[in-house]
Amino acid sequence: MPIYNMDFETMPREALESIQLSRLKATLERVYATVPFYRENFNKAGITPSGIKSLKDLQRIPFTVKQDLRDNYPYGMFAVPMENVVRIHASSGTTGKPTVVGYTKRDIATWAELMARSLAAGGATSKDIVHNAYGYGLFTGGLGVHYGAERLGASVIPVSGGNTKRQIIIMKDFKPTILTGTPSYILHLAEVAQEMGVSFEELHFKSGIFGAEPWSEDMRRDLEEKLHLKAIDIYGLSEVMGPGVSIECYEAQKGLHIFEDHFIAEIINPETGEPLPYGETGELVFTSITKEAFPVIRYRTRDITSLNPEPCVCGRTHVRMQKVSGRTDDMLIIRGVNVFPSQIESVLMKSKDIQPHYQLVVDRVDNLDTLTVMVEVGQEFFSDEIKTLQNMEHKLSNDIKEYLGVSAKIKLVEPKTIQRSEGKAVRVIDKRK
Amino acid sequence: MKVEQISIFLENKAGRLAEVTAILRDANVNIRALSLADTTDFGILRLIVNDNQAAEIALKKEGFTVGKTNVLAIEVADVPGGLNNVLDPLTSAGINVEYMYAFANTKGHNAIMIFRFHDLDKAISILNQNGIKVIKGEDVYNL
Numbered sequence: 001m002p003i004y005n006m007d008f009e010t011m012p013r014e015a016l017e018s019i020q021l022s023r024l025k026a027t028l029e030r031v032y033a034t035v036p037f038y039r040e041n042f043n044k045a046g047i048t049p050s051g052i053k054s055l056k057d058l059q060r061i062p063f064t065v066k067q068d069l070r071d072n073y074p075y076g077m078f079a080v081p082m083e084n085v086v087r088i089h090a091s092s093g094t095t096g097k098p099t100v101v102g103y104t105k106r107d108i109a110t111w112a113e114l115m116a117r118s119l120a121a122g123g124a125t126s127k128d129i130v131h132n133a134y135g136y137g138l139f140t141g142g143l144g145v146h147y148g149a150e151r152l153g154a155s156v157i158p159v160s161g162g163n164t165k166r167q168i169i170i171m172k173d174f175k176p177t178i179l180t181g182t183p184s185y186i187l188h189l190a191e192v193a194q195e196m197g198v199s200f201e202e203l204h205f206k207s208g209i210f211g212a213e214p215w216s217e218d219m220r221r222d223l224e225e226k227l228h229l230k231a232i233d234i235y236g237l238s239e240v241m242g243p244g245v246s247i248e249c250y251e252a253q254k255g256l257h258i259f260e261d262h263f264i265a266e267i268i269n270p271e272t273g274e275p276l277p278y279g280e281t282g283e284l285v286f287t288s289i290t291k292e293a294f295p296v297i298r299y300r301t302r303d304i305t306s307l308n309p310e311p312c313v314c315g316r317t318h319v320r321m322q323k324v325s326g327r328t329d330d331m332l333i334i335r336g337v338n339v340f341p342s343q344i345e346s347v348l349m350k351s352k353d354i355q356p357h358y359q360l361v362v363d364r365v366d367n368l369d370t371l372t373v374m375v376e377v378g379q380e381f382f383s384d385e386i387k388t389l390q391n392m393e394h395k396l397s398n399d400i401k402e403y404l405g406v407s408a409k410i411k412l413v414e415p416k417t418i419q420r421s422e423g424k425a426v427r428v429i430d431k432r433k
Numbered sequence: 434m435k436v437e438q439i440s441i442f443l444e445n446k447a448g449r450l451a452e453v454t455a456i457l458r459d460a461n462v463n464i465r466a467l468s469l470a471d472t473t474d475f476g477i478l479r480l481i482v483n484d485n486q487a488a489e490i491a492l493k494k495e496g497f498t499v500g501k502t503n504v505l506a507i508e509v510a511d512v513p514g515g516l517n518n519v520l521d522p523l524t525s526a527g528i529n530v531e532y533m534y535a536f537a538n539t540k541g542h543n544a545i546m547i548f549r550f551h552d553l554d555k556a557i558s559i560l561n562q563n564g565i566k567v568i569k570g571e572d573v574y575n576l
Binding site: 377378379381382383384385386389390411412413414415416417 | 438
């Protein structure tokens with residue numbers, strides 16, 4: 001697959017790091033001068049921007065966390081006057097105040113460039129038609145992909161989320177070749193297509209670029225089998241930019257290249273804040289080094305992954321992050337055992353017949369945590385014999401126990417019992433709170 | 434010889450069974466026989482109906498998981514020991530009954546029972562050897 005920006009994406013590490021350092025210094029100078037939060041934070045830690053002389057010095061700067069963004073709601077973290085801001089996005093704010101992010105004209109151009117790079121890495125060219133099923137609106141997914149596809153010169157169908165039956169008809173008639181959306185919504189699309197008697201085999205997709213929520217390798221197999229396309233993981237978060245912070249390449253599908261000419265990535269121990277070396281798993285931290293309106297310094301993403309600096313077959317020199325395996329705030333502690341929904345997903349998806357729709361319900365009964373995994377009984381999974389279904393329940397329960405060390409009750413439910421989302425899936429219901 | 438049975442996955446929820454029967458009523462499907470096997474959380478409803486295709490389409494349309502299995506409809510003499518006469522030769526041949534249920538038969542003197550075996554063909558040949566009547570599918574749907 002052609003690389004969109006050969007100069008930057010395949011730049012030798014040494015040159016890349018020197019660009020990173022000069023961009024980092026400029027960013028630090030700017031936030032110190034324009035954002036009171038950063039100035040106070042640096043002062044408290046006894047740091048001045050001019051004291052940062054190497055990339056390693058970045059580790060001396062205090063972290064920024066989600067709560068800091070909330071405390072400065074809505075515009076307190078902006079580093080440019082409002083007249084220079086041309087776009088505002090916001091996170092959903094399901095767990096508190098939303099976080100508001102802004103973009104200058106140049107930020108939008110940078111984002112479009114990085115999304116164009118991402119789409120190209122995922123197999124798109126200017127000849128392709130992109131069916132963009134990410135939601136358009138305050139959420140960064142829809143517009144992020146949209147601008148990137150236009151920058152690449154592809155044709156974009158701004159279909160957004162929802163109106164699923166109509167989407168299937170559009171996919172049949174408009175013949176899009178690249179599919180984008182959240183994996184949970186895409187699976188819902190596949191289900192509705194099947195009900196309508198439309199097979200993805202007759203459609204024209206060559207790759208699907210899916211993100212905005214973590215999904216497992218087993219989910220990839222399922223997506224690729226059901227949708228007859230190559231499933232590519234894309235990563236991003238609105239605080240750092242939106243989708244297009246990192247992308248898997250079509251060639252390797254093994255780790256997501258982080259666009260390091262725009263972001264510096266670190267992995268830290270989420271408990272101590274200690275930086276971890278390449279290869280070790282911990283919390284991903286980003287510093288933006290080209291953003292104007294909403295720069296972030298050592299922003300803790302709460303996403304769990306590791307970094308791999310080894311050269312990639314695709315030719316990109318940018319470091320790769322593993323697929324995100326969970327979030328520090330997604331982590332459930334069940335009877336003292338740390339459990340990530342993605343781990344349960346992996347166990348479930350190992351059984352071929354299981355639908356990728358599941359939900360975890362955590363409760364406390366008589367002061368004891370209980371975990372119930374709701375699994376839908378689809379056509380492939382069903383049997384007319386009770387014992388077959390019960391054996392399946394036991395098998396899943398044993399597998400979870402063996403793999404995660406936690407007891408789970410499997411509850412078989414009818415198809416479509418678990419609510420389908422048009423954006424990010426709700427995987428966990430924690431009734432203990 | 435075989436009879437096609439449809440089975441439906443049901444959660445243990447009030448009113449769920451009535452929803453199924455309403456769907457079948459609206460599809461103009463007549464239930465010939467049924468059995469409900471249940472656990473604390475879910476149940477499996479097994480049905481012999483007069484029109485499998487119409488039932489399957491109507492139920493799937495409403496989002497139910499519908500399975501199809503072949504079973505045998507066997508005539509059982511309505512006298513003491515009648516059922517035992519059917520089971521004995523099968524037991525000797527090592528054929529296990531997965532489940533069975535009775536059929537409402539207003540015609541004739543004998544009872545009809547639905548049996549599920551893993552090895553249907555073997556069961557049929559043993560029943561034939563012992564002169565036990567296995568009723569044909571098309572006859573069952575229209576009894």
